[in-house]
Amino acid sequence: MLGDLKDPGAYQAPLEISGRDPGLLVDLLRTMMLSRMVEEHLADQRREGTIGGPVHLGIGQEAIAAGVSQFLRSSDRVFGAHRSHYHALALGTDFKALFAEILGKETGLSKGMGGSMHLWDEPRGFYGSVPIVGGTVPLAVGAALAAKLQASDAISVSYLGDGACEEGVVHESLNLARVLDAPTVFVVENNLFSSHMHISLRQPSDSTARFAVAHEIPFEVVDGNDVLAVADAAGRLIEQARSGGGPGFLEAVTYRWLGHVDWRADIDVGVARSESDLKQWRLRDPIARLRAALEAVGQWSPEEDKELERELSESIEEAWSQAMDDPWPSDEALLKYVYSSEGGA
């Protein structure tokens, strides 16, 4: 059971950062802030109707991808799901290309063919995100198996949610990864919800790490809103996978600030999602906790923060307006990509 890890009132204090490299911490802060601001922008644009399709935003969950990605290389293979903008952004994906994709433009990450829920950025090791829950989990195992067969030290990462753990394929994948020793790190972002349903309505226990136990996969359970706790645990599991120690399982406990999809907070829609919980979880903000810690030791200041925010906001605005001006896919795109040979069959 998760105990106080799922208590919204716990873990609100500034992070413990003594002995850590301040440069690295500022990088993490930057990654999370970029992610947050990009997604806030997307929320606004979706509300305005500029974005025509659904966007599943990870605001409040930024620490997980930021922490995990610290240890990833572009030769690794990362797989996401429906809520994956920040998984790609944490790998350094160009947010202009993300914007273009979400707008359905030819210059997008998936050439405008996928939109928010289908992202691809192989040069950065992002091997695809899709909205069929659990759909990419066995693919991540396969990509890890390939690395093993290729005698490469690449690993794969499978981001999945607590809801995804209810799909049979996830359990098959855990078992398969274990028996094949495929270097996969399963990262379960346990935000306690699967769309409107709280985990207590869907599973007999609130901790998904029990599935790692069942498959004898080494696991760690952390506060997913503590980027350092995530990074430390992910670092150990990734190193183990990279050095031939087989799969690992990281359960990171978090909460999404927005509703399941789009910009609304949806406090009234979720079964067991409340205004007061949300308020507390917003105080358990992964960004504010790192920022406060850095400020307390003089490694960061409100002025620097303002400056970073201004800089990010400017580049986001600029990227957005470029993406808005970018061309649409041509009509031929409809058939052109169906098979590998351009022009169709």
Add this chain to the structure above:
Amino acid sequence: MPHMKEYDYGSAIRAGFDYLLSEYPEVFVMGQGLWSPWYVGNSMTDLDKIYGTDRVIDTPVSELACTGAGVGASLAGMRPVVVHPRIDFMLYALDAIVNQAAKWSHMFGGQAHPRVTVRGIINRGGEQGAQHSQALHSWFAHIPGLRVVMPATVADARDLLIASVLCDDPVVFIDDRWLYDLKGELPAPKELDLRAQGPVVVREGVDITLVASGYSTQLALEASEVLLEEGISCEVLDLRVIAPLDPAKVIRSVSKTGRLVAIDGGWRTCGLSSEILAQVVEHVPPNSMKANCVRVTLPDAPAPTSRVLEGLYYSSIEDVVAAARSCARNG
């Protein structure tokens, strides 16, 4: 008729569930989103509150287990309805539907009857893309042992649901979110025998036959209005039950008009439209055909997301009109 109420398609489905749950204690419903307005539109509103969360069950994200459980419960005396808010998600449940439900009657010498209804909702458009847009009815129609039902009208949305659940065979019931706002009147609920249900002529005409099902039927009906103004009289058939398919009315109509346009929201290759054409080729004497048959379907490609491509991808009333016009002029 006393107090005929105006319904829409979504609330008509809800009326079907309401009827079944109140009349038949062996009916229960399970699926994702049944306690939420998000997934299933207005088609399940408050049923959990009226009939209890034991009989209207919102489930974990476990399509295969839920569908298999529906099959099992049906063998043990219940009449379950398993709801998949998108037919795309239902693909995880294929074993339960195709290997189990569809096979048990035949495989066990007619002794086992999985009387389960699997409801899959077609939910497309809105830049949702390849995995949130599919219309896979033709696939299921390919499987002997399954009855595949596609209501196109408000009354059928309710009455074919009731007939599906009361039928002793496994039924794949496919409704379409694009129809949910369709308005119509609902007389008192009817208990139809699904085995006796099939295609109906929803509009009589003499020049050309339009065959469709589900949402495509509405496209055909609207196109037929436009065509009438151009002096082309269309006979429109709504298939309603696409498997097992009774082709008699299609054959009769095409024998009369000599022209066929088959309209389907699925893909072209090996799709429902292919089956309609095959029936016509097999059964309508060549000398009564006046023109080549025409199909209006999706192009053979996954659904795009970009709004400019979505506009091209889905068939419109204009596409049906153009197809019928060219068919009427040919020959």
